[in-house]
Amino acid sequence: MAFIPVNTPALEGNEGKYLQECVDTAWISSEGPFVKRFEKEFAERVNRKFAISVTNGTVALEATMQALKVGEGDEVILPAFSIISVLGAVVKAGAKPVLVDCDPITWNMDLNQVEDKVNDRTKAIVAVHTYGLPVDIDPLVQLCHHKGIFLIEDAAESHGLNYKGRPCGGFGDISTFSFYPNKLITTGEGGMVLTDNPDLAERLGLIKNLFFTKDRFVHEEIGSNLRMTNLQAALGVAQLEQIDLFVKRKREIGGFYNRAFKELKQLQLPAQNTEHAENIYWVYGMVIKDQLMTAKEAMKMLGQEEIGTRPFFWPMHLQPICQKMGLFVGEQYPFSENIAKYGFYIPSGLGITDPELSRVGAIVNKIFS
Numbered sequence: 001m002a003f004i005p006v007n008t009p010a011l012e013g014n015e016g017k018y019l020q021e022c023v024d025t026a027w028i029s030s031e032g033p034f035v036k037r038f039e040k041e042f043a044e045r046v047n048r049k050f051a052i053s054v055t056n057g058t059v060a061l062e063a064t065m066q067a068l069k070v071g072e073g074d075e076v077i078l079p080a081f082s083i084i085s086v087l088g089a090v091v092k093a094g095a096k097p098v099l100v101d102c103d104p105i106t107w108n109m110d111l112n113q114v115e116d117k118v119n120d121r122t123k124a125i126v127a128v129h130t131y132g133l134p135v136d137i138d139p140l141v142q143l144c145h146h147k148g149i150f151l152i153e154d155a156a157e158s159h160g161l162n163y164k165g166r167p168c169g170g171f172g173d174i175s176t177f178s179f180y181p182n183k184l185i186t187t188g189e190g191g192m193v194l195t196d197n198p199d200l201a202e203r204l205g206l207i208k209n210l211f212f213t214k215d216r217f218v219h220e221e222i223g224s225n226l227r228m229t230n231l232q233a234a235l236g237v238a239q240l241e242q243i244d245l246f247v248k249r250k251r252e253i254g255g256f257y258n259r260a261f262k263e264l265k266q267l268q269l270p271a272q273n274t275e276h277a278e279n280i281y282w283v284y285g286m287v288i289k290d291q292l293m294t295a296k297e298a299m300k301m302l303g304q305e306e307i308g309t310r311p312f313f314w315p316m317h318l319q320p321i322c323q324k325m326g327l328f329v330g331e332q333y334p335f336s337e338n339i340a341k342y343g344f345y346i347p348s349g350l351g352i353t354d355p356e357l358s359r360v361g362a363i364v365n366k367i368f369s
C-alpha cells in the first residue's frame, strides 16, 4: 500500500500558468511584477496597509526583531510550546526569551500567565496562533497598548483563519506568515511581514534589502538579502486565489477526522472552536490520554501502516541548546511538556484524497480502540 505523507500541497489553480508567465517574460528575480502583486493582494486579504515579502517565516520573525530594535537588555514573552523560529529570533537579537505555558485545550499560550511575566524590560510579546486556532488576541492587544509593549503576531499557521470575524495577521504591531509547503498557502519557501505603521514598513523594506538607501552602497545599518523571487510570488498569487477553497477543504478534513475518532476515549482531539473562532485545522493534532502510550510509540505503529505523522513541537525549555545556554533553568511548563510527549498529527495536507482520509481514519481507529 502506498505511503500517505503527512502533507502534500495542492497546486491545481493558476500556479503553472503564472510560473510559465515568469519564464516567458524572463522575470524571475525579486524585481518581477508578481512580487508587488502578491504583497498587495495578501495585505488586502489580511486587512493591513503594508506587506513586505521575505524568503521564509523564520527570517520574517528575525526581520521583525530588527525592525522593532529588540536587543540586549530587552525581554520578549513567547509560548513555551511553539516552533524554534520564535525563540531563535529573540536570542539572535540578543534579547532574553521569557516563556509562558500553553492552555491544555487550545494548545495556545495561556493568557492568564502573560501579565505576571511583564516587567520594565519587556519589549514585546509574540502571540503564535497554533495548529489552526487563534490566541485570544484582543486582551493581548489591550495589555500591550496599556503597557507600551509591541505585539508580534506569528500567523504562519493561520492563513484564512478569523478571530471575531477579522483575519488573523491583522492584530499585531507586526504580523508574520510563512509559505512553506505545509502551510495553508505555499510558495515553496517564502514569508510575509505585515504592518499598518509606515515607518516600520519602510524599515522592513530596508532590512530585507541589505539596507540599501537612496545613496546606493552607503549603509546605515546591517540588513540581509531576504528578497522573495517572482517565481515564488507567482505561486503565491495563484494560491491566494484559492484560499477560501483551501480553508473549506481543511475544515472538511478536520470534520471527517472528528467524526471518525469521536468514540476514541483515549484521544484528545483538536478543539473545534473557541469563543471567538472556528478551527481551520492547519494540522490535525491529537494528544494521547492517560499515558496509554507515547506519541513516539503511536507514530511508529502508524508508520508501520504506511501513514506519515509528525510529533508536536518540543518545548523551548527542554531544548538542548537552551539548556546549554543556561536558559530557563528549573522552570517548568507542564502542559507544554505533556502535549509534546503525547501529541502528534496525522496526514491532512490539501493534496490528500478521500480514500486516503478513510484509510488513515480506519487505521487510527484500529490502533486506539
Ligand SMILES: *Cc1c(COP(=O)(O)O)cnc(C)c1O
Pocket (backbone or CB within 6 Å): 055, 056, 057, 058, 059, 083, 085, 086, 128, 154, 155, 156, 157, 177, 178, 179, 180, 190, 191
Ligand atoms: C512554519 C512556521 C514558522 C517558520 O516558517 P518557515 O517558512 O518554515 O521558516 C514560524 N512560525 C510558525 C508558527 C510556523 O508554523
